[in-house]
Amino acid sequence: MHITKTDIATMNRIERLNLINSLSGIKPANLIGTVDADGNENLAIFSSVVHLGSNPALFGFILRPRGDVRRHTHENILATGVYTINFVHTHFTKEAHYTSIKADNGTSEFDMSGLTPEYLADFKAPFVKESSIKLGMTLQQEVPIEANGTSLIIGQVEHILLPDGAMADAGHLDLGSHAVAGISGLNTYYSFQKEARYPYVRDGYTLDDLG
Amino acid sequence: MHITKTDIATMNRIERLNLINSLSGIKPANLIGTVDADGNENLAIFSSVVHLGSNPALFGFILRPRGDVRRHTHENILATGVYTINFVHTHFTKEAHYTSIKADNGTSEFDMSGLTPEYLADFKAPFVKESSIKLGMTLQQEVPIEANGTSLIIGQVEHILLPDGAMADAGHLDLGSHAVAGISGLNTYYSFQKEARYPYVRDGYTLDDLG
Numbered sequence: 001m002h003i004t005k006t007d008i009a010t011m012n013r014i015e016r017l018n019l020i021n022s023l024s025g026i027k028p029a030n031l032i033g034t035v036d037a038d039g040n041e042n043l044a045i046f047s048s049v050v051h052l053g054s055n056p057a058l059f060g061f062i063l064r065p066r067g068d069v070r071r072h073t074h075e076n077i078l079a080t081g082v083y084t085i086n087f088v089h090t091h092f093t094k095e096a097h098y099t100s101i102k103a104d105n106g107t108s109e110f111d112m113s114g115l116t117p118e119y120l121a122d123f124k125a126p127f128v129k130e131s132s133i134k135l136g137m138t139l140q141q142e143v144p145i146e147a148n149g150t151s152l153i154i155g156q157v158e159h160i161l162l163p164d165g166a167m168a169d170a171g172h173l174d175l176g177s178h179a180v181a182g183i184s185g186l187n188t189y190y191s192f193q194k195e196a197r198y199p200y201v202r203d204g205y206t207l208d209d210l211g
Numbered sequence: 212m213h214i215t216k217t218d219i220a221t222m223n224r225i226e227r228l229n230l231i232n233s234l235s236g237i238k239p240a241n242l243i244g245t246v247d248a249d250g251n252e253n254l255a256i257f258s259s260v261v262h263l264g265s266n267p268a269l270f271g272f273i274l275r276p277r278g279d280v281r282r283h284t285h286e287n288i289l290a291t292g293v294y295t296i297n298f299v300h301t302h303f304t305k306e307a308h309y310t311s312i313k314a315d316n317g318t319s320e321f322d323m324s325g326l327t328p329e330y331l332a333d334f335k336a337p338f339v340k341e342s343s344i345k346l347g348m349t350l351q352q353e354v355p356i357e358a359n360g361t362s363l364i365i366g367q368v369e370h371i372l373l374p375d376g377a378m379a380d381a382g383h384l385d386l387g388s389h390a391v392a393g394i395s396g397l398n399t400y401y402s403f404q405k406e407a408r409y410p411y412v413r414d415g416y417t418l419d420d421l422g
Contacts, residue, residue: 028236
């Protein structure tokens with residue numbers, strides 16, 4: 001089946017939204033936690049967190065244009081300079097998905113979803129207690145994307161919270177054993193199963209050297 | 212376990228690389244296909260493809276700084292303006308991973324890995340025949356990321372190639388049934404299993420309305 005740019009442009013809006021979102025694959029599911037200048041909490045689900053570099057440790061995520069439901073996240077990050085990235089696990093995908101509701105100003109998605117905020121001393125943004133892998137981030141740069149008015153929000157890792165022993169294997173986290181969840185499109189949730197681990201491919205390696 | 216920015220900075224390099232790459236979650240595995248101005252093919256694995264928008268249909272991915280092993284992909288995209296994004300499936304993760312080898316100029320990772328190039332008429336970049344979900348992209352914009360010298364490469368979808376019938380469900384692709392693969396860190400491959408699909412969360416919905 002071959003779909004062209006012209007077909008995409010003339011497609012039904014919902015079908016296009018579902019198709020194009022599906023085509024980015026099964027993505028990590030994350031909850032981003034923020035507060036406004038008065039300490040009012042916000043929590044929202046994202047599936048666009050991307051690794052930018054390890055030293056310094058930088059991650060990015062995509063924010064849709066202002067005026068959108070995601071605006072509290074944006075305003076809060078600009079106001080406080082900090083946010084948290086919390087892994088979604090398979091046992092609370094429903095609560096995580098529910099944070100996509102358009103909450104009124106002053107209503108916390110933590111309260112609405114039943115997820116629990118928790119804090120580190122001297123770090124303003126709330127973590128999700130139910131998540132076992134979470135990051136405290138400081139805003140580094142907002143990169144506007146002219147092509148469609150979205151932004152890439154870049155942050156540096158300030159804090160990593162992990163289960164004890166998770167890092168035993170040379171820094172590799174066995175995410176399969178922590179039941180982390182992925183998202184396809186806008187609303188389908190997946191679990192993961194580890195299939196293979198291959199070595200770094202050195203000069204002169206043949207395909208068979210990968211095992 | 213609590214790891215701070217200072218701990219990250221003083222960590223062993225390999226441990227830091229593995230840990231920080233793991234913290235971006237289990238990401239979609241994609242092969243990006245390009246040619247240089249003379250038609251020499253290049254194929255490389257990426258795990259940073261991100262959805263930017265549906266109308267127009269735009270995807271981004273992160274390129275590491277020039278001078279790196281990924282430079283052929285970068286140079287080829289700038290030279291021809293086109294590239295392909297091909298889903299990796301669980302039955303060829305080894306071949307896909309092998310494309311991360313530092314191949315000599317003029318040596319094709321298609322030949323080295325045994326994956327098969329295929330072409331659409333009037334589109335210069337090679338698709339991966341073994342992949343059942345693939346996109347032909349035209350370069351839209353390169354966004355330099357000052358924070359660490361990487362780039363966000365933004366492209367528009369020109370062609371979508373899919374199995375017949377894949378789009379039957381209002382545009383949703385059932386990626387679980389196509390055995391697509393994900394990557395954690397730099398070298399661990401995962402399969403996916405569908406767990407739940409929730410409705411779009413409308414105003415006034417309670418948690419129970421999600422089913």
